[in-house]
Amino acid sequence: MAQQEEEDPHTQSSEIGEEEEEEENDAQIGERNGKRQSVEDRHALQFLDSLDDYLIQMNSLSVILRQGWLELASARHSMGASRVNGSMLNLKFHSASTLVRVTQDDDDSGVEKACFTLSKWASFDNGKNGFGEGKFREEKSDGPQLRHRGASPLSEIPEKTSPENGASLIVDDQVQKERLKSLRIFGTLVSPKLRTAQLSFETALEKLVEIANTRSTLLSAFDQVKDELEGTKG
């Protein structure tokens, strides 16, 4: 009895130790499960957020494109069908004025996804862009040069502004000139409605790149959620 009594405390202490160890293991497992659950929840939330953004942006794109097409019809109504039609498009070789760069980036979880960057009016952005420079230089020397008829009123603006925002105004002036240059296929004196249509389609292009990035995030999040679900089932 005494021996049993002597053995029981040891058993009890070992049992207690085992229980404590089990509890500790359980706590650790619970903590790991909790972390994994929060990661899974985060991925699921990320997927749902991306999906929501994607749907909102698609709707926004539809609205912008509808507006652009109507403004183009309005410009055709104003200027005449002979001035605004598909036959005016230039079939001569010329570099694109806007470029899209696709790179592979890692997101927060270290998963690779495609990233899209838009470079608008790249033909004046020589050197800053870093891709396609040769083509732009080629275009500048080959294409017919606009006969310079004196200072444009807009060109006076940068001289009058302060140095802090002078650089941004010069860039805006260049962008405006590039916009007018691309509209020149319809004539140099075009209706303001055509310029408005151009801005709408430009906005639509930006929106498309945003949608592409959102879709890339969405697909990346979807893959992660899918992997986690398959891991859970396994």
Place this chain on the structure above:
Amino acid sequence: MYGFEALTFNIHGGYLEAIVRGHRAGLLTAADYNNLCQCETLDDIKMHLSATEYGPYLQNEPSPLHTTTIVEKCTLKLVDEYKHMLCQATEPLSTFLEYITYGHMIDNVVLIVTGTLHERDVQELLEKCHPLGMFDSIATLAVAQNMRELYRLVLVDTPLAPYFSECITSEDLDDMNIEIMRNTLYKAYLEDFYKFCQKLGGATSEIMSDLLAFEADRRAVNITINSIGTELTRDDRRKLYSSFGLLYPYGHEELAVCEDIDQVRSVMEKYPPYQSIFSKLSYGESQMLDKAFYEEEVKRHCLAFEQQFHYGVFFAYMRLREQEIRNLMWISECVAQNQKSRVHDSVVFIF
């Protein structure tokens, strides 16, 4: 002598004046436009137009229709009516009727030259030309490299030849030169037409002077607004304005230096006939300016029919039909794009 046209006009012009007044009665009414604005598809528009004078021109067109098809077929009707009047007309009415088409001829020349510069196929460009502005050697325009060749090879034998004297250079054709050429030709054409009508005298001179002066003033405003923010200098802009009209010469001097739409408004509001046009617009807005000008133009053209025994009715009828075709084009675009809420943005009712 003004006032005695009633004695002699009907000898040569009576039949055609009756014809054009009959055609005027066939213009679409507000009720027709209301029906058209409620159409859901282009086939519905075709169905509604089948009950009008456009019916025979659209009935054989297969579905699905396109807006350009509707415009082309409606334009064919105008061309047929014009050709009938031209072949029945004697001098000086026949010359007067030919003058009406020179604007379209200028547009076609610029279309071919611009398209050729952009390396487009000539056949494709010819299909886009306005039928009222066609002439025999128009396809040869694609060969010219500069304005001197353009004149020498093709245009010297056309009615546009006298208008080329102000813009003949040996510089190669590019987008800016072509635009300058277009506006210079149109300016010369309007001035020539104005002088011709003045020579005719009587009611024709009085009514056409008013209509052409309005056309010249509207052109001046459009050139000003369209050239804001471009590289066109003030001097070049001033050179494109016509040498007649209500705005000539002081209004032109002020318009030449305008840098934005509000400055244009402040210039135009000094002239009572244009004050009412600009009063419909809010500050900084130019989107509804076209419609305001079209409404004023339609009003003046309708007034031309209030008087008899003059040639102004022919000019007014052609312009009213062109406005009607623009209305149909706009309605068709709004229906095709499912934007019927915007249909009244640009439709101008004639009656």
